[in-house]
Structure formats: C-alpha cells, structure tokens
Amino acid sequence: GQNIDQPTEMTATEGAIVQINCTYQTSGFNGLFWYQQHAGEAPTFLSYNVLDGLEEKGRFSSFLSRSKGYSYLLLKELQMKDSASYLCAVMDSNYQLIWGAGTKLIIKP
C-alpha cells in the first residue's frame, strides 16, 4: 500500500529552526510536495522536490532523498504566523497526490 508518515505535532520557539520529517512508500514517484495549511483554510504550496537534494526558498528549505524515501521541511527564523499544519504529499506514478496526515506546528514566544 501507499503510505506517508510525518509527526503529528511539533513545538518550537519563535526565532528558532525546526525540521519536519516525512517518509513515504508509494507506487512510483513523480515528486514530493510540502504544503502549509492554516486551520479552516485550504493548503498553500510551499515546495516541490523531484530530484535529490536541498531546495531553498527564503526561510523555508526542503530536502529529498529518493533512495531513502525521505524528505524534510526546514523552517528558519520561526515566526508566530508559521503556526500551522504542514502537509507532505507525494505524486505517484498516476500523477495523483498521496497525502500525509500533516504535522501541526506550534510556535511559542
């Protein structure tokens, strides 16, 4: 079966750095996505990785290792507005997104 695993909840301090991990097992691989979702809102796109390595975009970076079925989202200089759920999703061989359950990130002052 297809499976995406990510921690349920994480807590971090404002101004700090946090790494959210995601492991996956899917039928084929056409890229891995990270989305941010605030409560009661739709997901917003953060990053897309299809090749191994690190993609940096401002305060957010995303890493992928296809051989390990592993990715992480790194958030630097955390701000209170970063409190949200972070969803990991993998696009399978049929170009369908398989979603993780999301990691709720709580930022404390």
Place this chain on the structure above:
Amino acid sequence: GAVVSQHPSRVICKSGTSVKIECRSLDFQATTMFWYRQFPKKSLMLMATSNEGSKATYEQGVEKDKFLINHASLTLSTLTVTSAHPEDSSFYICSARPPSADYEQYFGPGTRLTVT
C-alpha cells in the same frame, strides 16, 4: 499566480437536502479538477478527479450517486452532495490543474459543510 475560487465558503443545510459547491479557475483553464474532503485533524482525502467534458473518476469508497460531479467547462466544476446527512459534514476542497502542467495544482479556499 493561478487563482481558484470556491462558493460557498460555508453552508449549513438540513439532513436530506442537497448542496451544490462550485469550483472555478479564475485566470486559467483547467482540464482537470480534483475534489477532496478533509475531516478535522485528518489528511486530505481525494474523492474524485474531474476532467472537462467527461465523467468524473471516483476514488474507491466514494459514492458517485451521492457526490455528483459536473465539469461542464474548462473553468467550472461542481460537486453536489445529494441527500446530505450529518456524517457528510466536512471541509470540501477543490483544486485545479492547468493543461500544460504535470504536477501543479492550485487549491480553492475550501467549503465548510455542516449538515444538521
């Protein structure tokens, strides 16, 4: 960037009635649209894939006669929840994919459905 709208954003209906949710791509044509539902603290669950001019492809376990999907144009897809029951209360989200894209999806803001 590409914008997708949904209407209504919130709806409350009585058990047994039907509710229609619209999903529109505002500045691009979407040959493919997706409908998801999300229960509190749960992941998005794909309900169906809607292709313009053809019948929707439903995921296993999703009743096609209960969740009617119509993708009549390149900018509009509708989801109708028929004979709604309280267990249908959920957050429904659509997304749209531009024709030239393999992986891009743009999400609508979602519709909160409450069935009383």
